[in-house]
Amino acid sequence: MNASDRTAPPWQGRYVTLDGMRGIAALAVALFHYNISQAPHGYVAVDFFFALSGFVLCRTYLPRWRAGLGTWQFMKQRVVRLYPLFLAGIVITTISSLSNHWTGKGEAISFDRIAASLPFNALMLPSPVTRTLFPTNVPAWSLFFELVANLGLVLVLFRLPRLGLLAIVLAAAWFFAPAVFAHDDGNLGAVWNQVGISMVRTTMSFTAGVLLARLPVKEVRHAGWLGVLCLAAIAAMLLADPAFVPATWYDLACSMILAPALVWLGARVEPSRALAPFAWFLGEVSYAVYAVHWGLMEPMRWFKDDLGFDPVLMGAVYLAACVGLGWLCVRLVDIPMRRRLNVLLHARAKPVPPRALPN
Incomplete structure (x- = not known):
């Protein structure tokens, strides 16, 4: 490692816009659960997460799979990545x-x-x-289906041409749309009688992300106003509640069109240099925020509902608490536990260059 590598900021070479968008989406989900009126469509962030995950994992692991990465080795890496913060979330919410x-x-x-x-x-x-x-940590349903999608990625999706991926996306969308209309919104997936549509929802968005990753992507991404616009757009999509659009149609548009479109655009542009550290940090704590925010929800609602504190102020305090707890979980749980799991699972993968994608 030369001197320039040691002094390079941690966000250099990453898809910083996608990092920031992921962080904003995690905060929107938390805010939706805390006070639905402040983020009425925050749950469609899950579709964005699945599309982003499909894109990231395909870009990161498809070359390795083609070079001989096996299914078991891949899944071990994914469990090591997902489990520590998942477990932290279960413990905190319990x-x-x-x-x-x-x-x-x-x-x-x-x-x-x-x-x-x-x-x-x-x-x-x-x-x-x-x-x-997952009764003590209801949002964890999507983390389980993320792992299921990861298995499908290495067993099926890596082997399909782009036309096959498109067919899967369209078929899943065909089944997902009637379920949204029947439920009156797209907030589906947390209970057993929705498991089938949970799988359809996951398949649709995750495969869309894989398909996007198989399209040409610019390797040189210029920082500027388009990256900032992407960050604003994901916030607007999740916080808006347009009265002139029925909730079902809005959710379908977000899940099927806007979420994958924002992944596609976010992978091609970067935010301004001034915003890059902020976007990177939000991406770093995004998974932790998603994993643990449910545990802070009821204690923090006491201030809003029982003591009558201003809901907007408490929404901001709640999100700040989620970020703070998430950061502590990353530092004190995720990093050391992932290191230990790699030892226990005898990970023998050769060192690779620093990742250019969030994982």
């Missing part, structure tokens, strides 16, 4: 759920349900004994 019994929230989740579901959820598996797949 503690929060238990505390509800002594903070006036009552038995929103009973001790029996927590005890019955925890052995499965701690292994990153949905609970077969509750209606909700």
Whole structure:
């Protein structure tokens, strides 16, 4: 490593716009769960996450797979990447759920349900004994389906031509649209009777991201106003609630068109140099925020609902708390646990150059 490599900022060479968009999307999901009126369509961030993940993983791992990376080796790497923060989220949200019994929230989740579901959820598996797949950390359903999509990527999607990928996207969209109309919105996936449509939703967006990754991408991305516009656009998409568009049509447009379009555009432009550190940081804590925010939701609602604090102010305080807790989980849980898991799983992959994509 030369001197210039040691002094290079950590965001150099990364898709910084995608990092920032991922962070903003994670905050929008958290805000939706905390106070739905402030981010009424925050749940469509999940479709953006799946499309972004498909794009990133295809760009990162397809060359390695073609060079001989096996399914088991790939899945070990993905479990090592996903599990530490997933487990941190389960632990934090379980503690929060238990505390509800002594903070006036009552038995929103009973001790029996927590005890019955925890052995499965701690292994990153949905609970077969509750209606909700992950009752103490409801958003974790998408992390489970992310792992399922990762397996499908290496077993199926890597082997298909672009036309085959397009066919899968269109077929999934064909089944997803009626489910959105039947449900009156696109907030689907967290309970057992929606597992089928959860798989369809995941397949549609994740495969769309893989398809985008198979298209030509500019290697030189200029910083400027288009990158800033992408950051503003993902926030607008998730926070807006246009009265002149029915919720079902809005959600379908976001899931099928806007989310993949923003991934495509975000991969081709960068934000201004002044915003690059901020965008990078949001990307670094985005997964942690998503994994742990549910645990802060009820304690922070006490200030808004019971003490009557200003909802806008408390929304900002809640998001700041999510970012702070997420950053601590990255530093104290994710980094050391991933290092230990790599040792336990005897990861023997040769060192590779610093990644240019978020993983």
